[in-house]
Amino acid sequence: MSKMSDALVVERDSIHLRRHATAIMDKAKSEGYRSVSLANVEFVSRSVADELIHLSEEYDIDLEYLDGDVGEMVEAVSYNLSVVAD
Amino acid sequence: MTTVVRPTGLDGDSLISQYASALQVKSELETKAEYNDTIRLDLSTARWFTPSFLTTISVVVNSLSEADRSIEIYQPNGIGVRSYLQMIDFPEGTANPSDEYSNTLPLCTIDRKTDKNAIDAVDDKMRELMKKQLMQDDGKITWLEYPFGEIIDNVDTHSECEFGSLLIQNYPNKEFLDICIADDGISIPGSYDKYGIDFEDNEEALRMAFEEGISTRPDTGGKRGYGLRTTAEMICSGLGGQVMLSSRDVTLFRNGHTTIVREFGGKSWDGTVFAARIYPPSEDFSYMDYIFPD
Numbered sequence: 001m002s003k004m005s006d007a008l009v010v011e012r013d014s015i016h017l018r019r020h021a022t023a024i025m026d027k028a029k030s031e032g033y034r035s036v037s038l039a040n041v042e043f044v045s046r047s048v049a050d051e052l053i054h055l056s057e058e059y060d061i062d063l064e065y066l067d068g069d070v071g072e073m074v075e076a077v078s079y080n081l082s083v084v085a086d
Numbered sequence: 087m088t089t090v091v092r093p094t095g096l097d098g099d100s101l102i103s104q105y106a107s108a109l110q111v112k113s114e115l116e117t118k119a120e121y122n123d124t125i126r127l128d129l130s131t132a133r134w135f136t137p138s139f140l141t142t143i144s145v146v147v148n149s150l151s152e153a154d155r156s157i158e159i160y161q162p163n164g165i166g167v168r169s170y171l172q173m174i175d176f177p178e179g180t181a182n183p184s185d186e187y188s189n190t191l192p193l194c195t196i197d198r199k200t201d202k203n204a205i206d207a208v209d210d211k212m213r214e215l216m217k218k219q220l221m222q223d224d225g226k227i228t229w230l231e232y233p234f235g236e237i238i239d240n241v242d243t244h245s246e247c248e249f250g251s252l253l254i255q256n257y258p259n260k261e262f263l264d265i266c267i268a269d270d271g272i273s274i275p276g277s278y279d280k281y282g283i284d285f286e287d288n289e290e291a292l293r294m295a296f297e298e299g300i301s302t303r304p305d306t307g308g309k310r311g312y313g314l315r316t317t318a319e320m321i322c323s324g325l326g327g328q329v330m331l332s333s334r335d336v337t338l339f340r341n342g343h344t345t346i347v348r349e350f351g352g353k354s355w356d357g358t359v360f361a362a363r364i365y366p367p368s369e370d371f372s373y374m375d376y377i378f379p380d
């Protein structure tokens with residue numbers, strides 16, 4: 001299967017450190033993934049959501065499986081960033 | 087030559103009072119370490135310790151030990167307090183907490199001179215221990231995981247510390263828990279200085295982080311640093327708790343909606359200390375209500 005259609009699946013069940021978010025997105029970019037799957041992740045900090053969104057936009061890599069608390073956090077931070085940008 | 091440091095005021099559960107004692111002890115230990123090879127820290131009369139004392143003194147002792155100063159600890163006379171310090175391995179703590187803790191949470195120490203990713207083990211293991219010991223009936227620990235994640239990320243991202251220390255103490259009979267993380271890093275004003283962000287004085291710098299959420303990230307117009315601000319709002323407004331933030335010569339203490347500046351006779355903490363008292367949430371609490379800064 002082409003790497004261009006694969007998602008990098010994050011195996012951690014929580015991400016607290018911004019550095020870990022950066023490493024995940026950098027790995028996805030360097031290995032040619034088009035998306036990052038957060039299906040296994042139960043919780044991300046606000047700082048991590050901020051970093052994931054920032055790099056998702058910069059690298060043009062989608063964030064997938066944004067369910068539960070993770071989805072709500074990413075959505076809320078994304079909304080807040082759009083308000084700040086305006 | 088041996089000299090003795092004998093702290094006072096270690097008999098109540100006030101985060102601020104015990105932090106004041108810690109600053110006094112720090113000042114004495116560091117002054118006496120200049121002229122003495124061995125220092126005795128006499129805790130024999132102490133009747134209670136909060137994380138705001140234990141984490142800060144752990145950082146000081148570990149830092150002095152690394153500089154070849156010998157610190158002897160005279161343990162408390164009280165059996166309960168003495169056994170607690172032994173259980174959490176004060177003051178050295180552990181860099182890689184065991185999964186076997188069942189009723190207490192360990193004193194976690196961070197030594198980034200020997201391992202620049204030292205925070206990772208503390209982060210991972212503490213989450214597992216928090217889940218095991220503090221999970222609510224709904225199967226979640228987000229009310230604690232949110233502040234934990236934000237403050238440990240701040241240390242990892244901003245502090246540039248050599249030594250750090252983290253402790254969570256749960257008091258089920260008192261129905262609250264205390265958390266404190268202390269580091270010997272560049273401080274909050276130091277972090278703003280590094281990125282060329284202006285501030286009038288150290289108090290303004292702390293308020294920028296604590297109340298306004300001014301980020302050091304240069305590409306955002308300074309408006310992405312909301313972790314500390316939303317954490318304080320969640321703990322104080324959402325959970326009825328208290329938060330203390332100390333860096334250099336300024337300490338902010340928030341209780342409810344009121345934030346005051348506390349001073350300690352000119353004594354200061356070179357890095358950053360974050361301490362909080364957190365009450366478990368009510369059934370209708372949602373941490374998501376507090377992640378927007380306004």
